[in-house]
Amino acid sequence: MKNYYFDNSATSSPKPEAVYKAVEIGLREYNANPGRAGHRKAVEAGRKIYEVREKIAKFFNVKNSLNIAFTANATESLNFAIKGGIPQNSHVITTNFEHNSVLRPLFYMQDEKNIKLTFVNTYDEIEKNITSETKAVVINHISNVNGTIQNIEEIGKICKKHNLLFILDASQSAGYSYIDMEKHNISILCLTGHKSLFGIQGIGAICLRDNVKIEPILEGGTGSFSKLSRQPKEMPELLEAGTINTPGVISLGAGIDFINEMGLDKIREHENRLTKRFIDGLKDIEKIKIYKSLTEEQGPVVSLNIDGVDSGDLAQILDEEFGIFVRPGFHCAPLAHKVIGTYETGTVRFSFGYFNTDEEIEFALSTLENIALQI
Ligand SMILES: Cc1ncc(COP(=O)(O)O)c(C=O)c1O
Incomplete structure (x- = not known):
């Protein structure tokens, strides 16, 4: 039976050929611990990691790649x-569409650090909920869950105007949307x-703007400043405790190269066409x-x-x-289901990627039609 993969929101599959190759190269040729020794193999691994930091910096316009x-x-x-x-003790505005990877840390902060939370559905509700206590x-x-896109250009403007920390979860958008740390005034960009x-x-990866201060929540070896009793204050060591996933970093570099070769606009247009056809x-x-x-x-x-x-x-x-x-189910985003009315039932989620084709969409549609007819 042919397989039809519509679960790209969970993880993209397949990967570009170059990514499979990059992982093998990462494991075979750069299999040393970057930043942990002065021998050539470790230095070469460190250089590869540096190259990928530069690629990410260019892709998302992070001014200083060391802030990644x-x-x-x-x-x-x-x-982080x-x-x-x-x-602590501050007010934070967020949305009902957050994933548990945002909700649970925020609820931890609410319970343990006395932060207050306001939930909105869409970006146009943010500004009216800002108070003198709002910090982020x-x-x-x-x-x-449903592909709601929040307008980061507008959010960036609001955060700049009110001097707020803008933390962006770009898990579903990086590689699909155009994201520019400077233009969109993003303080902390979180990537998978x-x-x-x-x-x-x-x-x-986590990318910080120049002036953003962050306390490390993980401490450990960094291969540098070994005699310091606490985590170094310098980025990236500040947030890189422990050995880096070198083959993973190299795969990410190959993924970004692929997007640059195909063109971000072309990738987005392809996925948008498939999505529109599916909805129609x-x-x-x-x-x-x-x-x-819920937005335009x-x-x-x-x-x-x-x-x-x-x-x-x-x-x-x-x-x-x-x-x-x-x-199926709740997709780790429980509050979203309260908004769209599926808190009891969950939903079946179709998520499209660059490697999906028009034929696959037609097959999904005809299959769903047949199932619905038989019910
Ligand atoms: C919107 C959103 N945020 C965060 C995450 C968490 O990503 P990861 O599991 O790679 O940490 C996901 C994963 O599905 C997501 O969809």
Whole structure:
């Protein structure tokens, strides 16, 4: 049976050929501990890591590539940003579309550090909720439930005007949206490498603007300043305790090269075309309820339900009988389901990537139509 992979929000699959090769090269040729020794192999690994920092800096317009630290994933980056960057006793504005990798650190801060939280649905509600206590805005750029895109240009302007820390969760948008740390006034950009940036699982990054201060929540070896009793204050060592995932970093570099070669606009246009066709096709199918973006822009993520069919059951039928891979349930974003009215049922999520084709979308539509007709 042919497989149809529509779970790119969870992780992109397949990866570009160059990424598979880069991992092998990373393991074979750069298999030393960067920054931990002066021998040639370690120095070469360190140089490779430096090159990828530069690529990320160029891609997201991070002024100083040393302000980029490699992490395991967006979850780690977001924990660093939220627990290490938001002052206690302050007020924070966020959205109902956040992933648990934002919600849980924020609720920790609420319980343990006395921060107050305000939840909005869309970016246009942020400014009216700012108080004299507000210190930060934490935003999921693109919802992994229904593809709601928050306008980061507008949020950046608001944060600049009110001098607020702007923490952006770009897990679903990096590699799809145009993101510019300077132009969009982003204070802390949190990235995961394995989604639209096409790296492998286990690599992420956190990028800071020059003036942003953050306390480390992980401490350990950095290969430098070994006699210091506390974590070095310099970036990237400040946020890079422990051995870096060198093959992961190299895979991320290859992923970014791929995006640059294809062109970010071309990738986005392709995914937008598929998403539009999918939504248009679903409209004609009775019994299907679609959950789309709440803003004017739609990301390549669409949730749906078929009347009377449990989301888990539908995903299982799609997988076992048709080779269609999707994700059912709550997608680690519980509050989003309160907003879209699926808190009891969850949804079946289709998320598209650059390697999906028009034929695959047509197959998904005809399969869903047949299932809906038989219910
Ligand atoms: C919006 C959003 N934020 C954060 C994450 C966490 O990413 P990771 O599991 O790679 O840390 C995800 C993953 O699905 C996500 O969709």
